Amino acid sequence: GAGVSQSPSNKVTEKGKDVELRCDPISGHTALYWYRQSLGQGLEFLIYFQGNSAPDKSGLPSDRFSAERTGGSVSTLTIQRTQQEDSAVYLCASSLVGPEQYFGPGTRLTVT
Amino acid sequence: AQSVSQHNHHVILSEAASLELGCNYSYGGTVNLFWYVQYPGQHLQLLLKYFSGDPLVKGIKGFEAEFIKSKFSFNLRKPSVQWSDTAEYFCAVNSMNSGYSTLTFGKGTMLLVSP
Numbered sequence: 001g002a003g004v005s006q007s008p009s010n011k012v013t014e015k016g017k018d019v020e021l022r023c024d025p026i027s028g029h030t031a032l033y034w035y036r037q038s039l040g041q042g043l044e045f046l047i048y049f050q051g052n053s054a055p056d057k058s059g060l061p062s063d064r065f066s067a068e069r070t071g072g073s074v075s076t077l078t079i080q081r082t083q084q085e086d087s088a089v090y091l092c093a094s095s096l097v098g099p100e101q102y103f104g105p106g107t108r109l110t111v112t
Numbered sequence: 113a114q115s116v117s118q119h120n121h122h123v124i125l126s127e128a129a130s131l132e133l134g135c136n137y138s139y140g141g142t143v144n145l146f147w148y149v150q151y152p153g154q155h156l157q158l159l160l161k162y163f164s165g166d167p168l169v170k171g172i173k174g175f176e177a178e179f180i181k182s183k184f185s186f187n188l189r190k191p192s193v194q195w196s197d198t199a200e201y202f203c204a205v206n207s208m209n210s211g212y213s214t215l216t217f218g219k220g221t222m223l224l225v226s227p
Contacts, residue, residue, distance in 0.1 A: 035217075040219065041219060043215075045216070056214060091155075091156065099163075099206050099215075100146075100158065101215060102158075105154075
């Protein structure tokens with residue numbers, strides 16, 4: 001079946017602009033996760049959704065970052081007033097039950 | 113907070129050499145352990161996982177890992193690497209501390225296998 005999909009695959013934006021990143025999880029997966037992958041830093045947890053609620057937002061690096069999930073499916077990660085340090089690959093993952101997560105291809109964000 | 117440490121950032125091997133990548137985690141309670149692999153230009157894929165039972169787990173493509181609770185380790189091994197194993201490898205853990213939800217990743221080990 002279809003895996004996790006993310007769009008866009010690449011995004012170049014100017015410093016100060018807002019960006020929206022989209023994640024379509026595997027159909028039926030109730031849990032959805034956002035991570036950020038920076039060069040040499042591994043993967044950093046951002047936020048976790050169970051259904052439409054986010055019980056764990058502890059990884060969001062600043063109030064410029066927000067995320068929502070609607071209909072228990074698609075999620076959008078929004079970064080306002082982007083900064084150069086926001087440049088990274090943003091990964092989405094989903095899971096059904098249990099801890100095994102399935103990852104999407106990521107969105108490479110470049111802030112110029 | 114739980115943390116994961118991967119000992120080597122870069123490893124270079126010749127084909128047919130044996131591989132062992134180290135991974136240590138900090139949480140003392142019950143954990144689930146994972147190795148993910150990211151081939152060049154591809155997304156993260158699960159290589160193998162440990163939840164409970166036999167501490168020696170086997171994954172895809174001939175990889176295996178051994179959970180040693182007393183050492184808080186989950187090292188990845190392969191007896192004979194191939195050029196196609198060139199990739200970045202990530203160790204990850206989740207635990208009761210995180211509600212068995214979020215994964216904590218190590219910083220990754222880039223493996224380069226020369227033909």
